[in-house]
Every structure is written in structure tokens, then in C-alpha cells.
Amino acid sequence: MILTPLLNRWRLAALVVSAAMLATAHAFQTFGGYQPCTLCLRQREVYWVVGTIALAFMFLVRLPGGARFRQLTCWILGLGFLVSFAVATYHAGAEWKFWPGPSTCSSAGSAGVSAQAMQDLLNGAKIKPPACDQVVWSLFGLSMAGWNALISLGLVGLSALAALNERSKP
Template structure:
């Protein structure tokens, strides 16, 4: 497979992930949490990098595409850990500990909490959440970006 096809495939994978995310959001009525939104930014970057790399065939852009894919994979891994309770997520999107809070502080936290929590799994397939699937797919996209980097 040549450089431009690999770039198209890697960036197209990120585009497919974004289409899927928007499909879940708007057709499936599953609002994204904060970490879900964070996972989208590197995909958008990979799409833009892919378009530029496809047009210019500049080799270093493939490295940037791989970095973008690995970034969203890392966020997906972190989000998976938050969902599974392996570690706490950002205090703005998970429940956290309330043992040392006063009633007023607890009420303030409840009132400022987002509608969608990062530590709940809204959908899964074969035991993996959307964050987990994003991580796995993004690792594959990073490998394709690296193949493109070596190709040219």
C-alpha cells in the first residue's frame, strides 16, 4: 500500500470514529461526558493532518498523525480506567469521595455536577466500552500512521 493510501486509511479511520461518536450522540441520544469530548480532539487533528499529508506527502506529518492517534488512545485508556473504577477521573465528571464534605459542600458539588458522568458506561459491546473501543481502534490507526511514515 502506498503512502497516500495509508494516510487516507488512517485519517479515514479517525473520521469514521467521529461519525460514530456523533451518531451515538445525536441518533442514539447518548450525550458525551467530558472525557468523551477530550477523545474527539485528537481525532479531529488526525483528520486535518491526514488531509494535509495526503495533499503534500510531507513525511513528518505521518509522525504527527501517529501522535494524535496515540493521544486519543491514551485518553481512551484513562477513560476506561475511570469507568472501571481503577482510578478516579476528573472531579468535574465523577463522583469522587464525599466523606470529608460538609452538607453545604456536598450540595454545591451535586448542583455543579455534569449531567453525564465519566465513570458510568452507557454502552458496551463484548464487555468493552466506547472508550475501550476508541483506544483499540486508535492504536491500530497509530500503527497505520507509522507504516505510512516508513513507506515514504
């Protein structure tokens, strides 16, 4: 099977994918000027957690007796990617107006970066984050949240395949 090398190193692959997703999000912010909304930040938090867990699992399975946890670690990583899928789907649904987004980030705009905005911030004004229900970038009709949902769903499937692959090992 062409995926076998990837599935044999799934904990490492999950760590690399999580880091790549975070790097992509930060690149959109840094180089594209797209400020993250509240749900964008939640999606990033999931990848931080999954990446951290993947790293810990890489050590766990190498401990004496740790090999017995190899299949379980893949299922747990799959659960983490399922959470990522859920958060991204919720975000994409809010963008498509299928359901309301969180009240902390609705379409009301955000304060621009100006001298007055900075002074207002120093005086204690609250600056509203970008709206979660507005698509600011899309490719082939899918927003960043939509692409994240598709990628996360694929990662859930790969995690399940990796778990089944671990089960077939002696």
C-alpha cells in the same frame, strides 16, 4: 503486502478514519441518545485535530519539495493517534475504577431535560455533564472508550507501518 494500498494513502486514510470515528460518536449521541461526558468530548477533539492535520498533510506532500515530508507526516499522525489512545485509555480506566476521572465529571448524574431543568438553566444553574466513570454502552465487555483505545492503538501501528513504507520509497 495486502495493506500497501492503504499505507500508500495513509494521510487520506487517517482523514477518513477520523471522520468515521466522529460520525460514529455523533450517531451514538443522535440516534442512541447517549450524551457525551467530558472525556468523550476530549476524545472527539483529538479526532478533529488528527483529521485536520491529515488534510493539511495531504496538501503539504503535494507541494514542490513536499515529498520529503511524507514519512514525517505519517509519524506525526501516529503521534496524534497515540494521544487518542492515551485519552481513551484514561477514560476506560476511569470507567473500570482503576483511577479517578476528572472532577468535572464524576458519578453524580446529570439533570434531565424537563421544563424545570430548562428553567433552572435559564436562571443560571449549572448542569452537570454525564459521568465519565460510568459505562453507558458496551460490546463484548468493552465500553466505547475501550473500543476507541483499541482502534487508536491499531491506528498508531498502521501509522508506523505507513512511515516505514514511505521510507522504502525512492
